[in-house]
Amino acid sequence: MRSETPVVELPIAVETAYFRLNNKQIFVPISAKLASSALQWAQKSGRRQVEFDFAAEVHDSQSGRIAGALRDTITVRFDTERYEEIQQNALVYQGGIILPPGNYKLKFLARENESGRIGTFEDDLRLPAAQPDRMQLSSIVLSSQLVEVQKSSEVQTKGFAPDAKLKELPLDVGGERIIPSVTRVFTNQQKLYIFFQAYVSEKTDLNHLRAGLEFFRNGARVSQTPTVAPAQVNDRTRTASFRISLPLSTVAMGRYTVQAVVVEAGGAQVAFGRNYFALRLPVAPSVPATPAVTGSSEN
Template identity: 30%
Template sequence: MIILFFDLTSMQPDEMDRAAKAAENYVSKQMQPADLVSVVSLGSELLVNQDFTSDHDLLQKTLHAFNTGAGQGFEEGAAGATEGTPDTGQAFTPDDTEYNIFNTDRRLEALRSIGEQLSRVDQKKSLIYFSSGMNRTGVENQSELRAAVNAAVRANLSIYTLDIRGLQAMVPGGEAQSASLRGTSAYSGRATLNQYNANFSNQETLVTLAGDTGGRAFLDSNDFSKIFRGVQEDTSTYYVLGYHSSNPARDGRYRHIAVQINRPGLKLEYRRGYYAPADFQHATRDDRERQLEEELSSELPSTDLPVYLSTGYFRLSDNKFFVPLSVVVPGSAIPFTRNGEQDKATLDVIGVVLDESKQAVSRVRDTVKLALNTSAEVQRKNVQYDAGLLLPPGKYHLKLVVRENQSGQMGSFETDLVIPDMKTTPLKMSSVVLASQIQPSNRKGDNPLVRDGSELIPNVTHVFSSGQHLYFYYEVYDPARDTNSNSTAGNGPAGKAAGNGPSPNTQATNSKAPGNKAAIHVLTNVAFFHGKTKAYETPLVEAKEINVPNRHASVFQLDVPLTELKPGFYTCQINVIDDASGHFLFPRLALLVRQ
């Protein structure tokens, strides 16, 4: 497998011509039937011009398409000194050192990216890097150089560098196409020395890239076919040696390899070392964050850590909805460590919401710290994390990843999220939230589940005990006004209570607003079905006014005791009737009641 990598940011038009022609000659004259060749270029962006193929025609077409007149404008800038530079008549010579650092980092990042993408292919791979040199500025580019080399070594990728400038002659007084040199350097020999130093600096990075990855550097030669022969010779026949390391440490450190033979006079070329695998405890902070991002973008979900998630939606304005997220992890799946008098654990949570065009529109990132006097109680319960998002109406895909930071196990949960556009909906209603807990809260914000200093904690699993309370929370928006609002709950067929159990408590307003000649008239209750049999139905609740004016919402929070329900599976039907407009909705939810 051979990658032809053209660094268009460093080559002049004539050098681009030479590089393309050298590659075309290889494809037409030297390419073997077993060779798989890919063409990659770096201009304004990193592009895969041609994926791996053995089709000569496709490769020739791709190489011939390089536009030599479209220079990318990333050549080396001046360093600010005027001595020994061409006198172009400019008032001053700009210092482009910072731009040079950026350009070099950009090229090294491209090499690192290629290495990371090829790491999934186990066999030996070769990359031929066409460029006009790569200049480093002190130690500024050292970290990117090491990252590029490390990525290539991990991917078993050898880099073969080619200085496409070929054999160069250093003219003491400067080239004829350049202006006369400033200062005395042309007469003291300093100008020629500076040219050699600059050329060496450009080629030194190419030699480093090749030597540290098991490749070779081809410099100062106009015979560009040598590099292709060298790659074919190195990959046509080679030995694969395997062994088990006696060092069991998974610390991610670099380990050197030495290979010796008992035949004198032979030169060995082999990989000089490798990076040991790193477990979660030896991973750096950046490595851990990158692990979360990679899992978030992975097509295959992690299931080592069980994760459950529920969502909903509540209207804040016509084009703004609050989406509560509730994430549950079983306490038995979280390892706690004893620290002082407390058991502690941490969970990392990361999530992303994608729209229909696969663009990220919202993200969640948080670290949950758990500190308990004893973890025995948590082992029998669940750990719940609640968050919220603000989204417009639309269809979305939500993926959330949770990692516990003791062993590094991860779990993920994906779901589609549909937020309806309520502008054309006859009866505008939020999602229904089931809960079994209400706790004090000082939170301030847009969360509708936080009201009057209390927060409703959603029940993600919809599993309840018979001794608990069952809370239903939902909202009706913009209900129609009833010009004849003299009816009361319990009058007529719609207001008759069904079932023999105790009446549920409700926070919906049941009295008519004084002085309001056109009150609303919304009726609601909940029916419980066990199979095809109606097991219980709550009395009817009536709302005659909007009790959240800033959102034009009538809020219903029903407290249904579960003592009247036998253990088992139930389907709950929430009946909502806008009596003034004649519209109705009957959403259904499933729940389990345990003893």
């Protein structure tokens, strides 16, 4: 973690987001994608097994001090049939760190323990402070996968990040968890899920909030969705959660900008957020869903 030179022995792709827990705490989910076919799986008792160490350090951009850290050891075991299925897909690790608002530098490391190969990722984190008189949005998270919030016998976790242990993650809605897309590349055989939260003051009625999506391609708006009510509201944290889904079967191939718009019905509050994705033709037959290897944020 102390090296200034990125290590690419183990190819990984990493995606972060942010969700406000309260005015002083922000949850930063960290998702890392590793291609199953590139891993060195051990064979034990008729099952395939791979073990990883995941670690993250977050440093304050100005002072350089460590503001947060995460460490997980994950063991994944599959029977022969499941192993063959997953070779065409990827493993997605999910962890998380709780931080105060501010600007940070993230360094993330993944180590495959069978081969000792290491991959690292670095990025800047900008976590906005709460503005009491203004509606604000979280990150706009894109996904093609929902899973039930439950433990799996295929995955065993040893977590070492007590400050990130939450009873319920912001990505959990109605007993289901949205698995963020790390690459944000989808096919026309998938359904696109868009998840985000709106944060408002006591003056705003959460149940009056409505949200819709606008899609842009080459700078021009090509479509939009009807507005919807929140999927879930939390009066204590003044949070409205939105989850909108749409099939991609009729969407043209290409690169898109998706803009989320949240308005207060009959009021003056409005907020916008954006993300980006690409749509391509499928390159292989569909396979069962990618397993989510969940880290210490769930413990």
